[in-house]
Each structure stands twice: as structure tokens, then as C-alpha cells.
Amino acid sequence: MSGENILKGCLVESDPAVIARERQAKRRALVVAILLQVLLVGLLVLAPLLGAVEKLPTTAVLRPAATSCSRRPAGLPPPSPCCEPRCSTAEPG
DSSP states (O other), rough: OHHHHHHHHHOOOHHHHHHHHHHHHHHHHHHHHHHHHHHHHHHHHHHHHHSSOOOOOOOOOOOOOOOSOOOOOOTOOOOOTOOOOOOOOOOOO
């Protein structure tokens, strides 16, 4: 037994009905606190699952990279001048 319970039993003014109401109030407060905590943790877990989902792209444009300037895969359009890789097979002068 805790010290608090021993002293309550010794007091002249102790009333069993008051003690029972206090226990019931403490029990109710504990249950409410546990339920609130479970609810909050559940919301923290479920919130990302219920949020807006990013739409994934359904198609992707993939082109193979050219391995060298002289060999280009068949079927590819010529690259634009701004993106043309600068390859030189022979150095000037």
C-alpha cells in the first residue's frame, strides 16, 4: 500500500463514498487520456496515407545516348546545334 492510502484510512473524516468517487474520477481521467493519445497517434499514422498522392508519370521519353559523334542510333533525329556534342577526331594544325 502507498502512504497516501494508509493515511486516508486513519482519518476521522474519511468517507467511503468520497473515496469511491475520487477513484472513479481518476479512472475516468486515465481512460480519457489514453483514448486521446491513441486517437492522436492514429491520426499521425493515417494522415500521410489519406493525404494527396502525387500522380506518377505514365509515360516517359527515353532516348539512348549516343556513344560517339560518328555513330548515332538509327531512327533518331539529328541533334540541335546547341546540344551537339563537340567531338573532334583530328586536332587542328
